[in-house]
Amino acid sequence: MKAIYLKAIIGATAMLISTSCSKLLEEQPRSIYEPGFFKTEKGVAGGITSMYAHLRYIYGQAYYYNTCLTGTDEVTWAQSADQNFKVMDISGEGIIDASNSRADAIWGICFSNINTANGVIENATEIGTISNSLIAEARFFRAFDYFLLVQTFGGVPLDLGAGELKFNTSAVTKSVRNTVPEVYTKAIFPDLLKAIEDLPTSGRVTGGVTKALARLYLAKAYLTYGWWLQNPNNIPTYPESPRTDPDGHNAQWYFQQAYDIAIHAIDNPGPFKLQETFYDVNEGSNDRNLEILLYADHTETSAFYNAGDLTYGSGSAPDNFAGWMMTWNYTNIRSSSTSGNWTSISSVRREAQQHLGRPWTRMCPTIGVIENTFADKVNDSRYDGTFTTVYRGNWDKDNVSGSLFNVNFLPVNPGDAILTFLNEEPIVPIDYSNSVYNSNIGAGILPGRADFVVSPRGISRLVYPGLWKLGPYRTDNDGTLGQPNAGSTRPFNIAKFSELYFIAAEAAVKGATTQAGKTARDLINVIRYRAGKWRWDNNGNTVKLQDNSANMVATTPITVDINYILAERSREYYGEGYRWYDLVRTQKWAELSSSYEICGPNIGDHTPITVTRSIQPYLYLRPIPLGQLDAMDMTLEEKKAYQNPGYN
Structure with a gap:
């Protein structure tokens, strides 16, 4: 070195x-x-x-x-x-x-x-x-x-x-x-x-x-090393080394250790616990909650202690600017200032709010994420607690008063939906090619609706649901657009108490002897039970007191396998930076990621294209x-x- x-x-x-x-x-x-x-x-x-x-x-x-x-x-x-x-x-x-x-x-x-x-x-x-x-x-x-x-x-x-x-x-x-x-x-x-x-x-x-944090990492390290020793898909290692343990243990020993340590941490949580709802885990006003075991911290109260300017982000470390990457340029959305004759005006302006923030349009979800990973958008709260799917008018915070007009020349007011990413394909086909109502981003229209719409199969490299969970949260906006160009002053979460359940479940699937009431399915169902609890409809912007926990638990497969655990991990931690490591550990990267669907990068591109990847074994190491x-x-x-x- x-x-x-x-x-x-x-x-x-x-x-x-x-x-x-x-x-x-x-x-x-x-x-x-x-x-x-x-x-x-x-x-x-x-x-x-x-x-x-x-x-x-x-x-x-x-x-x-x-x-x-x-x-x-x-x-x-x-x-x-x-x-x-x-x-x-x-x-x-x-x-x-x-x-x-x-x-x-x-x-x-x-x-x-x-x-x-x-x-x-x-x-x-x-x-x-x-x-x-x-x-x-x-x-x-x-x-x-x-x-x-x-x-x-x-x-x-x-x-x-x-x-x-x-x-x-x-x-x-x-x-x-x-x-x-x-x-x-x-x-x-x-x-x-x-x-x-x-x-x-x-x-x-x-x-x-804390002890809980160290136990989480030891359990995860044992789990990862057990996979490495087992090497089910013959992925090469480097420097070259026999897949044998210097201490004489086999993969199964490490899987058992991972399970036992994770369960011990769950049973002895100290001050840590799961939040009541998934929404609570990632909602900005609840940052640093007791589910978070480790985070890289920031603050809006001092540029010195934030380690970054409070008004304009540098686009480099130590700023927290990861959340910009999956924020598309929603500021291009246009409504009309007049009725009957489309006169474009910006209706969704850049704002330091968790559902908006600074757009960079560098990364986007695949169509498979919207259609398959988050297939259940009714019972499971995690889609709503992960993405921004409704973009609402905020022109009043930029000193523009009065109503505007949107699709079908229907009036819209601040706080109303200007663009909605639909949960499913509508029965009536979306008209993406209309020449009267100009969204400026190629969004579509439906009869009787004031908002522009994009369906799951219409998301593109240009226009897609934003990543709400990493969006900015500040208390100093004072009714204005605030400081949307600054790096996020929120902590970046690194380790969560919830992951102990996933680690123990994965170890159980890999053959660890389980304790009564703590099988892989039992452990995953703790997470799914919580995911069924709603207290807020994020994209409806309204209180939603609904408990779908029973439905969530009932639909968990009787036999939980690695692919199901990976799907659950994606639902729980989507966009938080876990995924490549999860797929490399389990050697499922090529199986699960070799192709995907997305629409193109241009305005009006709403025809899905299948893209293939060539994920070779050597790529499992950087x-x-x-x-x-x-x-x-x-x-x-x-x-x-x-x-x-x-x-x-």
Whole structure:
């Protein structure tokens, strides 16, 4: 590795909201951490604080977010996508290589943070006054980063220049990759086991790491490693290594461990719990709720503590700008200022509200997501709690008064539906080619309706339901459009208590012996039961007190398999950045994502086209970034051997 001097990862606080001032995590910006800094209590505290802050450079970073979703069954590229997005789709728009794979966004950040953790762990014992629980936070983050790296790239270096898992203080230009089993058994598992032992049940600070969080990651790491050992579809690994465990355990042992640890975490939740409804999990005013185990934090109260300007987003980390990517340019929608003669006027204006936000049109859902993943839009609240499907007039917030006119020259007022993405194909065909009512985006019309419409089979790379769950939430709009051009001041959720149910269910499907009342179907039904509870109709913009839990549970298959768990994971975590890792872990990527339907990128494109992808086995690992290869003082042959096969 080159240059492991530790960059000050950030000048902003990681935990910002608390019921007690004493529970805030304070952070002071530094341009560099000198080695001696870690030999002090202040240095250890600063190093640990930077570990929370480094999360902002990964989560909410849109180009890394893109690599987690584009090219899966969840997401394809949208009309304004550049090559950062198109190449990840693996559909003939470019070839992923070491120079364009945006997985580079995590390589340097993770290794810098790992070395910070090495410094904290190594020096804390010598200081003698640092608690084991504080050291455990560093152990968690070291394991967290190594787990992210090994899933993404395969085996990665444990020696950053001073020995395996040692704090390195000098620049080095050589690097040797460890094998996947070595990364798991030498780094990830031991650190997480020790973290579980020493971490508190409740966080030291608001949003701080806990036993429940460490258990979730240990269970997930065991589950992932069990799949790796089993290797059902003969996906290659690198560096080449036998699919055997140094500790002598087989895949089944790891699946059982994953199940047992996840169940233990469910039964011993500490302060954490599932929210009452799916809507509550992602609704902006309920951020940092007790279902969220870890998040990369932001705030609207201070640009310093937000780590980004509060009025205009930079489009780069540490801003939280991932939510822009699946926000299409709804501001192009037009209504009429007059009746009987169409006179175009903007009726849905850019606004800092969760259902709107800043549009970039870089990523979009496939038709299969709308039609198949979220097929049940009546009982299941998760489609409504994931997407914006109704775009409502807000011209009054931009000092335009009075009514406007929309389809059929019917009057519309602020708050009325201007454009609706229908839940299903209408009986009466949509007229997309009318020449009287100009939506300006090629939307269609239906008799008797004032709103423009697009059906599920009409969504395109240009016009599609937006991603409500990641939209901005601010309390300082004061009846105006607010600051829609800023990066999101919401936290980016990383880990949720709900995932423990999915991990345990997946392990059960893989053969783990289950406890009474906690089979795979039982566990999935906890999530589905909650999904059937409504308290708000998001796209109807009205209270909806309805309980469809019984219907949800009754329609769960008697035998739950991996594909069903993956479908449920997509319904629960759509657009949150889980998908590529889920498909790679289970080796289902090619099976589930090799083709998709979408309409074209031009105005008026509403004819679905089937697109095929060529997902080759080598793509299950991302390439080592070109910047890393260029920085190493190694021969071309050594660099070729360092790179993952298929990318040379």
